[in-house]
Amino acid sequence: MIPERSNRFIKKLFAPYLAYRLRKAFKVLKHDEVKVLPGHSVLLLCNHFSWWDGFFAGHLTHTYLHRDFHIMMQEDHLKKRMFFNRVGGFSINRKSKEVIESLQYASELLGNPNNLVTVFPQGQLVSNHSDEVNIERGIDYIVKKIKGDCQIIYYSAFIEYFESLKPSVYFRFLDCGTNHDFDFEKVKAMINAHHKRALKEQVDAQH
Amino acid sequence: MVKPGKNLIIRFILHYYVKLIVGNHFHKLQFDPIEVDPNKSILLIANHFSFWDSLILYIVCCKLLKKKFYVMVREDTTVQLKYLKYGGAFSVNKRSKDMLQSLEYAAELLNDPQNLVLIFPQGKLYSNFVNDIHFEKGSMRIIERADKKFQLIFAATFVQYLKHKKPTATVYLQNALGKCKSFEDLKNAYQMHYDNAKLQQTEIVI
Secondary structure, eight states: OOOOOOOHHHHHHHHHHHHHHHHHSOOOOOEOOOOOOTTOEEEEEEEOOOOHHOOOOOOOOIIOOOOOEEEEEEEEHHHHTTHHHHEEEEEEOOTTTTHHHHHHHHHHHHHHTTEEEEEEETOOOOOOTTTOOOTHHHHHHHHHOSOOOOOEEEEEEEEEEEESSEEEEEEEEEEEEEETTOHHHHHHHHHHHHHHHHHHHHHOOOO | OOOOOHHHHHHHHHHHHHHHHHHHSSSEEEEOOOOOOTTTTEEEEOOBBBBBHHHHHHHHHHIIOOEEEEEEEEEEHHHGGGGGGGGEEEEEETTTTTHHHHHHHHHHHHHTTTTTEEEEEESSSTOOOOOOOOTTTTHHHHHHHHTEEEEEEEEEEEEEOTTTOEEEEEEEEEEEEOOOOOOHHHHHHHHHHHHHHHHHTTOOOO
């Protein structure tokens, strides 16, 4: 497992560059409101459907959630782009025994209330049209091992074009409670219901 | 009603410009190979979720269908973007009596086997995530007026990013066989094609 080696200076420089890249590639990034609990670290879960997802999560963290960004990445992907190791990326390899180590590492990071860890609970790229979000059991393991207060937040992201030549991204947040009242099956059902509702709202949205 | 303008220079510029921006914006443009009858014009029915739809289908027309491209566009858009008419756009206005004239014009175009007419039966932009395609009645009128001298093709377009930085556009094409005798038939046949295409898009897991 490769632990994160983030450098505050590189992170500070990367944030405005990321904002610039996203502004260049997308028309608007629109999100709704979620109440972030003070004194809690954040476990950010999101649907994984594109190359950009990690950047979206990073951008939302810098501009809205205001925590120190970390992200769980597939080991082979991280090895190809070790730069992300410097801005908060740490690895997981689902096929090796080290998987427990990575999950434990995520829990440790979440022990610090200044941190945010992004995890793609689906574990693979899934179509943006899919109305189901498969949550892997690893999430349960991470949350149960956290020592301290942690808030779990999920968002569904959808990409659409409408009148513009540039796409827009719409994020819909869901507050899944804290690690103290966490129940895996309940949260899984909550996230799936939220995702279905978000997809329906997306279809009916004004543009 | 705004009719397509003839200006070879602007058409030439538009052709290469559309090719350039579609090539630049998308990682890949995929479409199903289908058989085209050279002795018949084509009526292409497609879903409408972005400004890119007609540009993507223009490229499909150039690469696969190989006909002269015409597209029915809302009147306010043709007024806003005046150059569109040189690329084969003609206008329709749902709220005026001109509408019948536009539908007649589309049917007329279909009399020439060299032509392709693209229409968006939804009538306005909808999300790319819709399940049910809203269908305006005008599309059936074109079919009735053109009197079976054309080949009816259904297109369903989806745009997804997945593992690439740029999006991939996938166009699912299908020849509609001569079963669309009524408006309901047409609507259901298109809906079936769309559902099928959407299912294929939804099942993608990498």
